[in-house]
Amino acid sequence: MCTGKCSVFIAVSLYPLALLSIACNILLFFPDWDTKYVKDGKITEEVKYMGGFFGGGVMVLFPALYIHLTGARGSCGNRCGMFFSLVFAAVGVAGAVYSFIVALLGFSNGPLCRTTSKGWDTPLKNSNHLTNYDMWSACKEPKNVVQFNMGLFIILMVVSVLQGLLCTSQIINGLFGCLCGTCNKKAEA
Template sequence: TLLSPCMMTCSQTCSRILGLSLSTTALVAAGANVALLFPNWDVTYLLRGLIGRHALLGSGLWGGGFMVLTAATLISLMGWRYGCFSKSGPCQSMLTALFSSGLALLGALICFITSGVALKDGPFCMFDVSSFNQTQTWKYGYPFKDMHNRNYLYDYSLWNSGCLEPSKAVVWHVSFFSTLLCISLLQIFLVVIYFFNSILGLFCSLCEKS
């Protein structure tokens, strides 16, 4: 009987920590996605519509950002037993835990998949297509997408020659999408911990009532 309240307190403390951690990762994800909309912090590319579809999709903003932040807020409220959660029963607590876990997991997965695809396709930039039509021509597109014999992620010689504009487009693209990939992976890990923590909390509350 003495162990159950102690474990309940531990479970609530864990929820507070996980809620704060998820909130932090959500803000980082949103910031990384915003940076992808402004290559080299230049707004003209966005105004001219010269931003890649992966960045414009905004999965770091609404997926790894807003959806995870919403779930993190619910998790924190549950941990602090604030407002309508102050006297919530086991069923309400479990339903809230399932909803917040599902919401955060969905947002993180969307961000993870989008970031992985973005890293695979490469940056959207201006590149030289003269090798295809004999005349020197530049256009915007994905120069590394159909390059099956070389992987730009490992071939650093392509980083400066592949994209002509924006400058350092490859570095910008890889840096922020890698950040989104790692952040979303961390979010998935935290959500899994929270889910098992919620099951532990439910078990303890049932033991306390019995």
């Protein structure tokens, strides 16, 4: 497979992952599908870092656009273009790593929720809540916030790993394209 065609494949694969990452981060702002928590500032701290929006979203979407243009036939699919796709892919890797770290922290610390004893707190922080499901009942409001946050943070972690792998493969592909060319030839008339 040509490095140009490989770039297009990688970019097309990155688009839905970046959009899924943005969507998951936006959904995290609305636990129990209600806007009152975001209005009152009762949102888990890691959600506010917007790892899925900026890291897995914007920092992957813009490189994906450039990588796609680099691999497009007749576009800047030359050695210089492949070099810049390598640089943009490195930005994508950085975004994916940021998204993964924020999602991992949000997953391991647990959500901000109202408890009966302490009011609004993160009662699952520094606990073994991943295997002790009885601890999840400490969160009284928003309803099912533990499952909601954990599910979306898991999706963000999986998406960011896939984004990191795709961007890393573009770094390798860009290196080959920079050294050997993209093998995109114009159709002969």
